Amino acid sequence: MPKNTFSFSEHSSSILDLENYYFTIAKLIERKHQKETNPNFDEDFKFMRIDEVSQQAEILMKELTFEGNLALLSYIESLFRIDAVLRCQSKKKNDPMVKAFSKEVKNLNGKKHYHYIRIKETILSQWEKANPQLSNLINELNQAFDYRNWLAHGHYWVFKEPIHKYSFEYVLKLAKQTECDIKPLLYQRLNIGEKIT
Numbered sequence: 623m624p625k626n627t628f629s630f631s632e633h634s635s636s637i638l639d640l641e642n643y644y645f646t647i648a649k650l651i652e653r654k655h656q657k658e659t660n661p662n663f664d665e666d667f668k669f670m671r672i673d674e675v676s677q678q679a680e681i682l683m684k685e686l687t688f689e690g691n692l693a694l695l696s697y698i699e700s701l702f703r704i705d706a707v708l709r710c711q712s713k714k715k716n717d718p719m720v721k722a723f724s725k726e727v728k729n730l731n732g733k734k735h736y737h738y739i740r741i742k743e744t745i746l747s748q749w750e751k752a753n754p755q756l757s758n759l760i761n762e763l764n765q766a767f768d769y770r771n772w773l774a775h776g777h778y779w780v781f782k783e784p785i786h787k788y789s790f791e792y793v794l795k796l797a798k799q800t801e802c803d804i805k806p807l808l809y810q811r812l813n814i815g816e817k818i819t
Contacts, residue, residue: 623817623818623819624711624712624713624817624818625711625814625815625816625817625818626708626711626812626813626814626815626816626817626818627711627814628707628708628711628736628814629814630704630811630812630813634697634700635693635697636697637694637697637794637797637798637801640690640693640694640697641794643690643693644686644690644790644794647686648683648686651679651682651683651686652679654666654679655667655675655676655678655679686790687788687789687790688773688777690790690793690794691769691770691773691788691790691793692770692773692774694793694794694796694797695766695767695769695770695773695793695797696770697797698763698796698797698800698801699741699767699770701800701801701804701805701808702741702745702746702749702804703736703737703739703741703745704808704809704811705808705809706719706723706736706739706745707736708809708810708812708818709723709809710723710724710727710734710736711818712809712818718748718751718752719748719749719752722744722747722748723739723744723745723748726738726739726740726744727739741767742764742767742768746760746763746764746767749804753807756803756804759799759800759803762796763796763800765783766788766793766796768781768782769781769783769788
């Protein structure tokens, strides 16, 4: 029986961790930018008009939303990627996903590199073929990963959809739904040397 040879990071957060972080920081931004809740308001925003203070809070919330969404979508990608690595190592010849993923694994200097497996074109596409009941979810994820790429690469081009669609609440709901729907079908994260079943 094959064993895991890939060292998975111990530094990934959970959806709950990311949700707690986002709403904690959002509350801090709100409190700091309101006179009723910030005893240092006049000192913090000396020479600024109220509308300028509100505008500053909006900018911070927009950046926090970008940060939170990027973290959530990266977490979801990690679930699929961990599964792909373990499927490739399992060497189950009858699994179409294994065949498709393995084609994109590169051997460099005697070591397998799994990050060449494309998330949308290969991983999500194979998941949809193997699990047609997840078709709507996969379609939504494909769009969300386009948005994630826009975030990750500095959002220097005009995004094809209205950005306000991707509120933190929307991405959080999508992440929770994805985790709930795919978790029973995933190969679970393993330590090096553990058997892949």
